[in-house]
Amino acid sequence: DGGITQSPKYLFRKEGQNVTLSCEQNLNHDAMYWYRQDPGQGLRLIYYSQIVNDFQKGDIAEGYSVSREKKESFPLTVTSAQKNPTAFYLCASSIAGKKLNIQYFGAGTRLSVL
Amino acid sequence: LAKTTQPISMDSYEGQEVNITCSHNNIATNDYITWYQQFPSQGPRFIIQGYKTKVTNEVASLFIPADRKSSTLSLPRVSLSDTAVYYCLVGGLDTGGFKTIFGAGTRLFVKA
Numbered sequence: 001d002g003g004i005t006q007s008p009k010y011l012f013r014k015e016g017q018n019v020t021l022s023c024e025q026n027l028n029h030d031a032m033y034w035y036r037q038d039p040g041q042g043l044r045l046i047y048y049s050q051i052v053n054d055f056q057k058g059d060i061a062e063g064y065s066v067s068r069e070k071k072e073s074f075p076l077t078v079t080s081a082q083k084n085p086t087a088f089y090l091c092a093s094s095i096a097g098k099k100l101n102i103q104y105f106g107a108g109t110r111l112s113v114l
Numbered sequence: 115l116a117k118t119t120q121p122i123s124m125d126s127y128e129g130q131e132v133n134i135t136c137s138h139n140n141i142a143t144n145d146y147i148t149w150y151q152q153f154p155s156q157g158p159r160f161i162i163q164g165y166k167t168k169v170t171n172e173v174a175s176l177f178i179p180a181d182r183k184s185s186t187l188s189l190p191r192v193s194l195s196d197t198a199v200y201y202c203l204v205g206g207l208d209t210g211g212f213k214t215i216f217g218a219g220t221r222l223f224v225k226a
Contacts, residue, residue: 033214044216103214108156
């Protein structure tokens with residue numbers, strides 16, 4: 001059953017703590033993305049990766065970090081430098097090099113601050 | 115990246131056809147137009163993509179006039195389950211196809 005798996009579904013962060021959100025895909029897609037969504041708002045791009053071992057900042061990368069060591073995995077770390085991390089985080093993947101890449105999304109991780 | 119403008123919200127009744135229009139006046143020659151649907155607490159889901167004229171699939175139609183400065187997503191005979199947010203995106207590889215912009219979208223409310 002192909003798709004994108006995000007975990008955990010809910011995550012709580014303490015003050016000064018780094019937390020890592022997992023994103024795994026078995027669609028054999030080259031490109032992967034991380035978005036943040038605040039209540040009632042659209043999605044904002046945090047980071048994207050076109051290929052393994054390469055990634056680029058999106059519009060709101062400050063306070064976040066990513067890695068892309070494997071094609072299937074694109075974990076997002078929310079660092080303590082991100083002062084307002086409470087949001088819904090969405091991971092997506094797409095085939096690279098095709099039109100405006102059609103993105104396939106995971107079910108999301110909801111992050112809250114304790 | 116081309117900026118898009120959509121209505122903030124729309125209301126409809128079950129069984130009606132719903133048309134959501136998106137304006138994208140500065141669309142580039144190689145840009146495609148893509149629509150997504152998002153339900154609360156879920157990731158967006160691809161609906162349809164087109165470049166010009168008309169595209170139809172099993173869930174929607176996309177109408178794009180010759181000047182491509184706007185596009186209309188048409189949902190035939192909506193049901194309550196079509197209540198969602200609909201996003202219009204414009205872009206292509208030479209305008210950063212990997213870098214997409216989701217605006218606030220259009221919130222569609224379908225009533226019984």
